[in-house]
Amino acid sequence: MxxxxxxxxxxxxxxxxxxxxxxxxxxxxxxxxxxxxxxxxxxxxxxxxxLKSPADFNDISVEWILNELHWDNYRLAFTALEYPRRLINTLVMTVLCILGHVISCSFAAYGFARFKFHGKGFFFTALILSIIIPTETIIVPLYQVFSKLNWVGTQLPIIVPAFLGFGLKGALFIFIFRQFFLSLPSSLEEAAAIDGCGSVRTFFNIVFPMSKSSIMVCTVLAMVWHWNDFFEPMIYLGNQEKFYLSVVLPSIYQLVEGVEAGGMQETLFNDGVAMAATTLIVIPVFIAYMFLQRQFMEGIEHSGITGE
Amino acid sequence: MKKLTIGKRKRLTGYVFLSPWIFSSVFLLFFPITYSLLLSFSESVAAGSFSLRFIGLEHYREALLADNDFIYSFLYVLKETVVKTPVILVFSLIIAIILSRNIKGRGFFRSVFFLPVLLGSGYVMRQLLGQGIDQSAMDMARGILLPQMLQEYLGPKISDMISSFLSIITIVMWKSGVQIVIFLAGIQKIPASLYESARVDSATEWEMFWKITLPMISPIILLNIVYTVISSFGGDSPMVDYLKYRGFSLGESEYAAAMGWIYFAFVLVTVGLVFLFMRRFIKEAE
Structure with missing residues (x-):
């Protein structure tokens, strides 16, 4: 019962x-x-x-539903951006910077997360300070450094700092890695140390492969930020040939604004072209993100080692 | 070879990991910082000339006592940060928890929630909607989130209030993409075995959230608080715009440097307080 x-x-x-x-x-x-x-x-x-045509821009009743798909905007944007060449420029820079940031920032972050040494507090404060200070405010002395090195006019001021833990938001990536390392149990590293594995080797053979999720976070963020950043490239590159897509975009916007200020809404170079250019720039990085976030989920489901 | 004690060796290893960063920080961090610090205490001898004269705290006095725009932008950014940071954090944590579950179409949802970040950094989002983000968020809140009929029913005053509230929420949501990604990574790192054993002990979802999820991601919460606070103070904030305006457009880089130092020292102290406050809740695996 x-x-x-x-x-x-x-x-x-x-x-x-x-x-x-x-x-x-x-x-x-x-x-x-x-x-x-x-x-x-x-x-x-x-x-x-x-995809708006000039006629649709003048028609107030048209907001979301267009009368025709005006692909000409894309043709114009494609030429104005000099798309193929600049896409390759941007791609090479972004991939190199991601690589540099992931390696150098995780390396430095491991030092901050796991070791005690003299001056750690001082250096950590300096790290936080360098996250806080926007690059724009210290661009003059930075420019002096790079011009002393004869790097101005090349891509080196953007790529080399990324390999040293600096560059665009490099300090932030160090901080991100540090926080993720802190939430990682240190038992595996201790076991490796007992087996006589040196710290640097422990880092590359054990810690690095175990931190797939933080690597993914930094890859995704570094990708998006480098892809869209235009301030530093604009200052350092100088030469039009080497420009990235993001650096050309502001000039297209300015051109469009200038045309509109002249009261020539009907001209071919309107907001539609600016948005087409924006779309052309965003699409590759969007596709890359969709691919990466799938990897990201798989990576997490397969990594059972982090558990105690 | 010299024999070192374990403690000493551990200390030295810390330097090994940091050496590339420390070496380059001399050029890329300490030199620029010192430069701008010196700049803030001096003025140029003649307009456009590079030789400087030491004038002590003159610029600091001007910024704090005489410059209304500085105080105004400072307080504005401060208010924005205090109001928006908690909302962004709670919202992104909720979204991250939902997206870390095994729901259908989470790949799609994850892509969608990251869209504003893709558009937002750099030039795109700023220019995307001609009138600036605030205005377009307002329009969107008014036209879509608050249907026309409802607006007429409520009358202009209340519907204005609601739509400006909704537009603030919209902006907050657009700003939480990065935090969502970081929280997601943190949550998914929590070993599933912890939840399994809790479930065996018949813990509810609610208990598991407070007893497992939250403590396990405490370093990540600190990370997100610091990131949110810093990005709210820096980057596109009106304060930094004002610094750039005085520094570049008006060419008063010495004065801009002084304002910058007051401002960034304040942010640094704020972040330090966040660290001190969070220390009590953080379980550091050291």
Missing amino acids: SVYNNALHIGKNVRRFVNQRTLVRLFMYVFLSGLVFVFIYPFLYMLVTS
Whole structure:
């Protein structure tokens, strides 16, 4: 009798549990789908505007539904950007900088996360300070350094600092890695030390392969930030030949603004072209992100070693 | 070879890992910082000339006592940071927890929530919507999140209030992409075995969140707080815009440097306080 009662009781609990779960799940999907709209809005705006024809720009009734898809904007943007050559420039720079940042920043971060030494507090404060200070405010002395080295006019001022833990948001990447290393149990490293493995080798053979998720975070962020950054490249590159896509974009915007200020909305060079250029720049990095985030999920599901 | 004690050797190894960074920081960090510090205490002898004269705290006095724009932008940024940081953090944590679950289409959702970051850094988002982000978020909140009928029903005053509230929320959401990615990585690093054993002990989801998820990602929470605070103070904030305006457009780089030092010292102290405050909650695996 009591066994039967127990079974009934359990059954009821299970049913309630299931119902609650489906409800929570349903709520989650509704919540997410609602939010998707907010997040996708600027992107949709960009896509729609990039296909607007001059006639549609003048028609106030046209906002989201276009009368025709005006692919000419893309043709114009493609030429104005000198797309193929600059795409390759940007790609090479971004890949090199990601590589440099992931290696150099994780290396320095490991020192901050695991070791005690004199002056650590001082250096850590300096690290935080260099996250806080925007590059724009110290660009003059930085320029002096690079011009002493004869690097101005080349890509070296952008790429070399990335390999030393500096460069665009390099200090932030060190800080990110440090925090992730702190949440990593140190037992494996201790075991390696007992087996006579040196610290540097421990780092490269054990810690680095174990930190796939933090590497992914830094890869994704470094990719997006380098891809879109135009301030430092604009200052250092000098030569038009070496320009990245992001550096050309502001000049296209300025051109468009100039044309519009002249009251020539109907001309071919309008907001549509600016948005088409933006789309052309964003699409490659968006595709790369979708690919990376899939890797990211797989990487996490397969790495069981971090568990104690 | 000299024999070193374990402690000494450990100390030296720390320097090994930091040596490339320390070496380059002399040129890329300490030199620029010293340069701008010296600049802030001096003025140029003649307009456009590079030779400087030491004038002590003159610029600092001017910034703190005489420059209304400086104080105004400072307080504005401070208010924005205090209000928006907690909202961004809670929102991104909720989204990250949902996206770390095994739900259908999470790849799609993850891509969507990162979209504003793809557009947002650099030049794109700023120019994307001609009138600037605030205005377009307002329009969006008014037109889409708050339907026309409802607006008419509520009357202009209340619907204005709601739509400006919604537009603030929208901007906050657009700004949380990076935090979502960082939280996601942190949450997914938590070993599944912890949750399994908690489930065996019949812990509820709610308990597991407070007893497992939150403590396990405490270093990541600190990271996100610091990142949110710093990015709210730096980058595109009106304060930095004002610094650039005085420094570059008006050519008063000495004065801009002094303002910068007051401002960045304040941010550094704020971040230091965050560290001190969080120390109590953080389990550091050392």
